[in-house]
Amino acid sequence: MVVYDSKTGNEITRNELVDDVDDMFYDAAKQQVLASGGAGFINIFQKTSGNTYKLVANIASRSGARTSFLIPSSRTFIVAERAEGGKNAAIVVYKIND
Numbered sequence: 001m002v003v004y005d006s007k008t009g010n011e012i013t014r015n016e017l018v019d020d021v022d023d024m025f026y027d028a029a030k031q032q033v034l035a036s037g038g039a040g041f042i043n044i045f046q047k048t049s050g051n052t053y054k055l056v057a058n059i060a061s062r063s064g065a066r067t068s069f070l071i072p073s074s075r076t077f078i079v080a081e082r083a084e085g086g087k088n089a090a091i092v093v094y095k096i097n098d
Helices: none
Strands: 002-004 011-014 021-027 032-037 041-047 053-060 067-071 076-081 090-095
Antiparallel strands (some): 032 041, 041 053, 067 076, 076 090
16 A cells, blocks of 8 residues: 655555455544455554554455445445355455444
8 A cells, every 4th residue: 555645746655455455445534544355354554643554454354355345424344255165255244443
């Protein structure tokens, strides 16, 4: 994940991110970035001083589960998991702690 200054175009910070990301969301209330990756993890980055971010959670999901959606009003993060290894496809709902 790379953060740029929108006025200058200069790079501010860079973090390793789960592979094969389809979706990333910014949760303004918690100042966090959530990313779901097909490599089988959800990364959560917390904004620290300035515009830098620190990885605060690396949550295991299912391989290929890269499609997701953040619903800030209900503090919910939804991830679509494809059928794999004898498991049915699923919609997994994560509740975001306040």
